[in-house]
Amino acid sequence: MQLIEVGEEKNTVIVIDDFLENPEELVDFAKRASFAPWPMAAEGKGYPGVRAAAPESHASRLMERLDAVVREKFNIAAGAELKIQQETLNLITVAEDELGPLQRAPHFDTSDPRLYAILLYLCDETHGGTGFYRHKSTGYEAIRPDRVEHYLDCCYVEFNKFRRPRKYCGDSDDLFTRVGFVPAKYNRAVIYKGNLLHSANILSDKSISFCPEKGRLTANLFVSYE
Template sequence: MSFAIRMPPDVQSLSIGGHQVLLIDDFLEDPGALVQAACDSVFEPCPGAAEGKGYPGIRAAAPAAYSQELAALLDPLIKINYGIDESLPLRKTPCMFSLTTLAPEQLGPLQRLPHFDSSAPRYMAALLYLCDGRHGGTGFYRHKATGLQRIAADDKDRFAAAIRDELDRRPPPRRYFDAGDEHFEFLGMLPAKFNRLVVYAGALLHTACVNPQLSISDDPRQGRLTVNTFVDF
């Protein structure tokens, strides 16, 4: 199978809450090949899901050929757009297929809130949607009590203490987070679109906006199928 990236990529730079995010539509020449690879894969529960933490679903390793194509693109793409020193080496996690499978009533308290992936300053998320706009997107938020949108290393303890206090006073309802609430201001969303790649800083507060009537499925052709990758420099 070929997992070639369509060249040249049509890179769009957007601002959400004053922070830059990147978007590339029609990313792969043949996205159907990657969907088929997902159908042929063996998915397993995400670590921590049983304890109500982490990604609320199942994952499987994406093909190495896709991972190699993506890494070759992300290195210059991120360095150019985010002003990262060209001499810094790219470090990348494995590319993982992800399917949302937990019903809202199964979510743990932390799975019902926006989160950040890492407080490292150059840690970036690259998310490929292999599902359409009916499956929501990726929402971004500001935490009202602390004013934080991006969690730097020096912010982690203050943010965690504020979240613990809010959870102790009133746990969030059993639902997938989306439009904001009394604690988090909704700043904007990158909508899902089939064959769309989005890139954003892992330190930004964000969450998967999920359509529970449609997206809770372990079928790669029917569910909220994405490919998740993280890089650092």
């Protein structure tokens, strides 16, 4: 396990390698699963790909191993209740020239600081990784409730003024500075707060695929402590 502090705000990101004992079981499940587009995909918003329901036991298997770690490393109160919010298998499938404006920029999953994203890579390092970002004009790296309105107002102006290139996020650009990067690695788990500005970083069209064996397959879990 590695603990990484990203950016000037020193937000914690946990990286755990060789996480599942038999990750190939999850890949085999994905090969048999029915994938469908994410909500808002037709409008060029949200996750740029397709999803399938994770196995019934997926969340409980992960949190059996992770609950104590997440509580300790993120200083979560002992009495906070763990709640499973969403669990899916995902594949990036939208070509770069079809991306909507919001899909070309870093995003945050929620402004609620109690929600955590758990990303399990079921693909190798040729599929890039996950980048973390600072918004240049505000300096924000995590979008908390007291920041969200100001951040969105700034983005509305900037995205209309500066036409972002039709490509997935990668290195720093005119509006965002990449402050951290976790490479993809088969069976690597990455845990971070859902309010961090982040994005999938891909290296080539290889990662844009409907095939679980060849594409950028990930298992994603969102949990909260309330």
